[in-house]
Amino acid sequence: MSSAKGGRTLYGHALGVLMLDTVFPRFPGDVGNALTWPFPVRYQIVEGAFSNRIMGPDPDSELLQPFVDGARRLEAEGVRAITTSCGFLCVYQRELAAAVRIPMLTSSLLQVPIAARYLRPGQRVGILTERPNLTARHFSGAGWSAGEVPVTVGTLPPEAVFPTIYVDGGTEADYDLLEKEIVGAARDLIRRNPDVGTIVAECTNFVPFSQAIRRATGLPVYDHYTLVMQTYEATIGTDFPRRLS
Numbered sequence: 001m002s003s004a005k006g007g008r009t010l011y012g013h014a015l016g017v018l019m020l021d022t023v024f025p026r027f028p029g030d031v032g033n034a035l036t037w038p039f040p041v042r043y044q045i046v047e048g049a050f051s052n053r054i055m056g057p058d059p060d061s062e063l064l065q066p067f068v069d070g071a072r073r074l075e076a077e078g079v080r081a082i083t084t085s086c087g088f089l090c091v092y093q094r095e096l097a098a099a100v101r102i103p104m105l106t107s108s109l110l111q112v113p114i115a116a117r118y119l120r121p122g123q124r125v126g127i128l129t130e131r132p133n134l135t136a137r138h139f140s141g142a143g144w145s146a147g148e149v150p151v152t153v154g155t156l157p158p159e160a161v162f163p164t165i166y167v168d169g170g171t172e173a174d175y176d177l178l179e180k181e182i183v184g185a186a187r188d189l190i191r192r193n194p195d196v197g198t199i200v201a202e203c204t205n206f207v208p209f210s211q212a213i214r215r216a217t218g219l220p221v222y223d224h225y226t227l228v229m230q231t232y233e234a235t236i237g238t239d240f241p242r243r244l245s
Contacts, residue, residue: 016074029208154189
């Protein structure tokens with residue numbers, strides 16, 4: 001390449017991330033830890049987008065415009081796709097996708113229909129989330145309904161520590177304790193629903209523990225990382241050698 005055309009300040013960012021306004025720890029695997037991604041990432045914090053304004057049955061509608069503004073800013077900075085740091089933002093999937101001209105990935109719940117297609121007749125998708133706040137509105141935002149796709153939802157137990165950190169705003173986390181809670185919730189989901197054939201982890205903060213879930217259950221696990229990586233291959237792709245060996 002002998003010449004290049006400019007027009008913006010930043011280059012080479014494959015992914016833009018709309019971040020909630022949080023202070024909790026983010027282990028590798030989490031969307032908000034840059035070590036998670038094998039490519040350059042551009043972050044945009046949406047000020048005032050606290051977890052408790054998003055993760056209820058009805059997210060705060062006043063936050064939609066700040067997320068739209070953040071998405072447009074990331075697009076103008078040259079990212080090739082945009083995601084978020086909370087799966088509950090799927091309620092705004094249509095609005096955010098309409099605001100930009102590049103792929104918008106609000107939630108791992110976008111993968112539920114394709115995960116269901118891989119199952120045998122009579123099996124269901126198990127959705128793992130933190131608290132029992134997912135509604136039909138979230139499913140609809142992700143482009144499907146429980147009437148169309150057989151699902152069951154599992155949550156962490158009421159006494160779990162995980163939500164006190166990632167929803168209520170804690171600042172310290174014990175990795176081993178959190179892994180034990182999440183794996184326990186996944187096992188309980190399958191114990192109560194033996195027809196579950198695959199798991200979709202709704203929460204972006206569950207991703208550091210997805211491998212532990214796979215090992216403990218023997219089931220495929222779709223999460224925020226699998227969502228983004230598939231889109232990375234679709235937008236950026238891989239150059240293969242032009243030889244047979």
